[in-house]
Amino acid sequence: MLKSHAAISGIGATEFSKKSGRSELRLAAEAVFAALDDAGLAPADVDGMVTFTQDTNQEIAVAREIGAGELTYFSRVDYGGGAACGTVAQAAMAVATGMATTVVCYRAFNERSGRRFGQPDARLGGQPTSQGLEMSWHVPFGLMTPASWVAMFAQRYMHTYGATSEDFGRVAVAMRRHAATNPAAWFHGKPITLEEHQASRWIVEPLHLLDCCQESDGAVALVVTTAERARDLRRSPAVITAAAQGSGTGQMMMTSYYRDDMSGLPEMGVVGRRLWEMSGLSPSDIQTAILYDHFTPFVLAQLEELGFCGHGEAPDYLRDGGIEIDGRLPVNPNGGQLGEAYIHGMNGIAEAVRQIRGTSVNQVPGVRNVLVTAGTGVPTSGLILSTG
Amino acid sequence: MTEPAPMTEPAPMTEPAPTTAPAAGPGSALDRELHELADKQVALGEMRGSPSVNPVNEPMIRHWLDAMGDTNPAYLDQGVAPPAMIQVWTMPGLRRDVKERSPVDDMIARLTDTGFTGVVATNCEQTYHRPARLGERLTPATRFSGLVGPKQTALGEGYFATWNVTWYGDGDDPVAEMMFRILKFRPRQRASEKAPEKAPERQEPKQPYPLRPAVNEDTAFFWEGVRKGELRIQRCSDCGELRHPPGPVCPSCRSANRTHIVSSGEGVVYSYVVHHHPPVPGRETPFVVAVVELPEGVRIVGNIVDCPTDAVGIGMSLRATYRAMDDELILPMWAPRET
Numbered sequence: 001m002l003k004s005h006a007a008i009s010g011i012g013a014t015e016f017s018k019k020s021g022r023s024e025l026r027l028a029a030e031a032v033f034a035a036l037d038d039a040g041l042a043p044a045d046v047d048g049m050v051t052f053t054q055d056t057n058q059e060i061a062v063a064r065e066i067g068a069g070e071l072t073y074f075s076r077v078d079y080g081g082g083a084a085c086g087t088v089a090q091a092a093m094a095v096a097t098g099m100a101t102t103v104v105c106y107r108a109f110n111e112r113s114g115r116r117f118g119q120p121d122a123r124l125g126g127q128p129t130s131q132g133l134e135m136s137w138h139v140p141f142g143l144m145t146p147a148s149w150v151a152m153f154a155q156r157y158m159h160t161y162g163a164t165s166e167d168f169g170r171v172a173v174a175m176r177r178h179a180a181t182n183p184a185a186w187f188h189g190k191p192i193t194l195e196e197h198q199a200s201r202w203i204v205e206p207l208h209l210l211d212c213c214q215e216s217d218g219a220v221a222l223v224v225t226t227a228e229r230a231r232d233l234r235r236s237p238a239v240i241t242a243a244a245q246g247s248g249t250g251q252m253m254m255t256s257y258y259r260d261d262m263s264g265l266p267e268m269g270v271v272g273r274r275l276w277e278m279s280g281l282s283p284s285d286i287q288t289a290i291l292y293d294h295f296t297p298f299v300l301a302q303l304e305e306l307g308f309c310g311h312g313e314a315p316d317y318l319r320d321g322g323i324e325i326d327g328r329l330p331v332n333p334n335g336g337q338l339g340e341a342y343i344h345g346m347n348g349i350a351e352a353v354r355q356i357r358g359t360s361v362n363q364v365p366g367v368r369n370v371l372v373t374a375g376t377g378v379p380t381s382g383l384i385l386s387t388g
Numbered sequence: 389m390t391e392p393a394p395m396t397e398p399a400p401m402t403e404p405a406p407t408t409a410p411a412a413g414p415g416s417a418l419d420r421e422l423h424e425l426a427d428k429q430v431a432l433g434e435m436r437g438s439p440s441v442n443p444v445n446e447p448m449i450r451h452w453l454d455a456m457g458d459t460n461p462a463y464l465d466q467g468v469a470p471p472a473m474i475q476v477w478t479m480p481g482l483r484r485d486v487k488e489r490s491p492v493d494d495m496i497a498r499l500t501d502t503g504f505t506g507v508v509a510t511n512c513e514q515t516y517h518r519p520a521r522l523g524e525r526l527t528p529a530t531r532f533s534g535l536v537g538p539k540q541t542a543l544g545e546g547y548f549a550t551w552n553v554t555w556y557g558d559g560d561d562p563v564a565e566m567m568f569r570i571l572k573f574r575p576r577q578r579a580s581e582k583a584p585e586k587a588p589e590r591q592e593p594k595q596p597y598p599l600r601p602a603v604n605e606d607t608a609f610f611w612e613g614v615r616k617g618e619l620r621i622q623r624c625s626d627c628g629e630l631r632h633p634p635g636p637v638c639p640s641c642r643s644a645n646r647t648h649i650v651s652s653g654e655g656v657v658y659s660y661v662v663h664h665h666p667p668v669p670g671r672e673t674p675f676v677v678a679v680v681e682l683p684e685g686v687r688i689v690g691n692i693v694d695c696p697t698d699a700v701g702i703g704m705s706l707r708a709t710y711r712a713m714d715d716e717l718i719l720p721m722w723a724p725r726e727t
Contacts, residue, residue, distance in 0.1 A: 136601035
């Protein structure tokens with residue numbers, strides 16, 4: 001079992017902006033330097049690298065730029081933001097099996113000033129690959145933006161459980177409250193009210209503008225090594241108690257409309273079951289959770305799939321600040337992607353490490369275990385990080 | 389009643405940019421100057437123009453109805469003008485030599501002078517209080533209602549300027565009102581702009597629709613069916629299982645022997661979205677996309693057409709319809725089923 005064999009011993013990031021003014025490769029190198037400095041390691045110590053299939057910076061290019069030497073492990077994880085925790089899972093497997101000793105996971109992009117994922121791309125269909133053919137059942141009808149793919153689930157969720165747009169809005173309000181006190185967050189000092197959420201314009205009904213996360217330029221890097229070695233490094237280790245990837249039956253990329261009642265996220269159910277099984281923990285052992293929040297409705301579905309509440313119960317769970325910093329389960333104390341930045345889930349993992357270290361600007365008291373998830377609506381991944 | 393009216397401003401177009409454009413950006417000296425001017429123009433309130441040169445008249449109404457293809461005889465029978473003609477009566481014509489004062493012009497001129505040379509009309513809402521009557525002279529009155537910006541837009545940095553026009557009739561009562569908004573922007577520099585400007589290409593009746601499906605040997609039967617007005621569902625020749633979207637191998641029995649049935653063309657809305665933003669190539673927003681459940685037991689995604697967006701709901705009964713998107717591509721869509 002992978003349990004507790006590896007740890008995250010360094011985190012690093014660039015500033016989060018709308019226009020970095022620098023190349024994506026430079027952002028990657030800056031974040032990796034910051035993570036290595038944080039861990040007290042040198043580029044020469046790095047012998048493994050993992051990133052997203054979607055990242056434009058090859059492992060060898062980043063290795064050259066930071067002045068690393070030989071690599072003995074490199075891999076990529078697919079499916080958009082679903083890769084985030086998967087990169088750490090791959091790194092943990094690599095150090096646990098001896099494929100490498102020091103693996104850097106990174107994600108770097110100019111997602112706001114460069115290629116924006118929220119804009120329609122007519123080339124999404126078009127190619128007769130399995131993914132192009134899958135997209136071809138949707139793109140010709142103009143169903144081609146992440147907001148619209150998620151909105152289709154949100155509408156059905158509302159119908160099935162009687163949830164309302166305000167229930168989704170409470171997620172946005174919580175994230176912006178957390179971001180308001182996080183100086184690294186783009187929306188630092190800019191909380192919102194539920195009324196402002198309701199008054200924001202339609203993007204794709206039933207999603208308002210404030211149901212959709214921002215777009216960002218920036219990079220985040222994480223250093224993974226064995227738990228044993230991590231205990232000798234300068235920072236307290238964030239031990240990887242459990243790591244999992246998951247894909248559901250009949251899975252598609254964002255458009256799994258053909259398999260079930262469309263009111264949940266079965267792939268996150270797979271990840272959750274694996275995390276609880278591997279860690280031996282249960283939801284009551286988690287002091288704070290980092291839940292992927294590119295769109296608010298899927299935060300509700302995640303709370304249900306991970307067992308923090310029953311199916312259809314998330315609207316009640318959220319009420320009265322349930323996921324706010326002083327609530328029953330503080331979610332994304334950094335402000336999440338709605339409030340801090342959209343770095344494809346990697347900034348959330350960095351926040352989980354800070355919560356374990358006890359160094360977050362919005363520190364939750366007494367943190368021992370943090371659950372982290374990755375992109376929703378796609379094959380995804382998750383982690384449980386622990387003190388130790 | 390309120391309905392969207394056609395834009396009267398050509399959009400988008402640009403005027404030659406001054407060689408040196410002052411620095412803009414929120415809080416800059418220029419930004420403050422523009423907002424001060426805007427406040428001044430707002431404070432001017434409503435400014436009356438001259439009464440229309442021609443009274444509301446039958447020949448112009450007849451030409452307009454003809455151009456619009458409107459065959460409703462009610463207007464001329466009752467001696468009134470179609471409400472949507474309201475702007476026609478007070479258009480200044482191409483060679484206006486007497487300049488009417490308006491609180492809008494100074495604002496627009498200042499924006500142009502400071503480098504915001506591009507203009508695109510973004511909003512136009514008209515409210516009709518009563519039809520204009522034959523023989524009546526209408527008097528327009530304009531007030532500037534606000535400047536918003538600077539905003540970063542896909543066209544470039546710019547300001548949104550809004551004004552309202554009210555047309556008064558012979559009895560000095562308001563006949564119609566209009567809210568009009570434009571974006572004045574600094575056009576982005578494009579590499580291709582170095583080439584001499586070409587006249588815009590003439591639009592063909594059917595532009596190629598940009599959102600084309602990929603088709604291969606596993607999915608061609610479906611699109612062939614659509615061209616014949618059939619909604620085909622893949623059926624396993626061995627175990628009989630129906631499947632959509634289709635694929636090369638039956639997940640139930642491993643058979644690669646495939647055939648299809650033709651669906652009844654009926655369906656029910658299982659879920660749906662109304663797309664507003666961002667703009668989608670080849671589409672006018674808002675539009676509706678739905679997951680439709682077929683009585684045969686499979687689901688399929690398609691647009692709902694011939695139905696106001698706010699009338700769509702989960703459980704609504706639909707029938708398939710087929711729409712030519714261009715000279716080659718037909719897409720299956722869904723319309724409300726008459727009960």
